[in-house]
């Protein structure tokens with residue numbers, strides 16, 4: 001059986017899947033649900049010096065993703081200290097406490113909550129190009145605790161610059177990405193925005209942001225020498241494995257846990273383990289960062305004609321319909337498709353459209 005445990009600083013996680021800061025870890029009780037659901041560690045919802053006043057409605061499922069207008073925790077810091085963190089500690093899992101936002105707020109919060117934590121995660125939501133507030137927050141946190149401090153980045157910053165500046169400021173790990181936005185969706189019946197926030201704007205998460213998250217993790221990993229945690233659009237073991245192949249030490253999941261319940265952590269962990277077993281890998285170390293080694297900086301301009309596995313083709317016609325070059329046709333006598341080499345542009349779309357692995361590159 002492959003080993004899917006992870007060492008993160010001094011914490012030993014039985015698997016690399018943890019909740020991301022959000023509703024599935026909004027209090028002590030939900031932390032217990034995350035534990036029962038198989039999480040390898042608990043990350044708690046970001047707290048700040050005051051409780052957040054959150055607009056309603058603030059969550060919506062949208063096509064291929066999810067939008068939210070939540071802020072940090074709606075519970076007061078006092079409630080977290082007196083009731084919620086002690087309950088989170090009872091899970092017995094490593095605890096990463098989410099904290100926001102300014103240097104002064106962080107300096108005030110960390111000493112009060114340190115006794116419940118194994119590490120901290122500083123939430124940021126910057127859209128600009130100035131890393132100064134992030135650097136100040138990291139320095140404030142590092143000056144307030146000896147525990148490991150991670151910083152969570154928005155996808156809308158220059159990832160290499162922010163990652164390197166964070167490392168220089170002394171951060172111990174980088175978590176990315178936070179949700180993307182602002183974004184908008186409208187209710188067709190009322191003509192009004194779905195969310196009750198200013199202008200109805202929200203932040204996008206879930207499946208739609210996975211490629212953005214993966215590229216961000218990929219870039220952060222090649223920019224720094226500290227652990228990187230991947231989050232954004234992970235719904236199955238497949239995305240988690242891709243994050244680890246990009247070099248992530250571990251992963252976090254928020255939207256999929258909101259939509260599917262807390263058993264999602266265990267499901268993703270089991271899928272990772274099965275993948276490793278099926279492919280003959282012994283541990284996550286065997287796949288961590290392999291995409292960094294095999295990716296080429298230079299683009300490829302040679303046309304690669306897809307290979308066809310006749311035995312897998314179901315003649316569904318999906319590849320034919322979406323071939324913009326009319327290069328694919330059904331060959332009735334072999335119950336499969338054929339590609340006109342002269343017409344094929346090598347775009348590769350058909351390979352990713354095929355649901356039956358009948359086309360490969």
Ligand SMILES: Cc1cc2nc3c(=O)[nH]c(=O)nc-3n(C[C@H](O)[C@H](O)[C@H](O)COP(=O)(O)O)c2cc1C
Nearest residue numbers: 020021022046068123177178205206232233254255
């Ligand atoms: C409803 C909701 C609330 C969130 N609250 C927080 C938060 O308090 N702090 C934070 O750093 N990120 C927060 N996030 C961002 C998530 O932790 C995560 O970075 C993002 O949603 C991408 O991951 P996902 O696609 O798995 O949801 C929130 C996301 C959602 C959907």
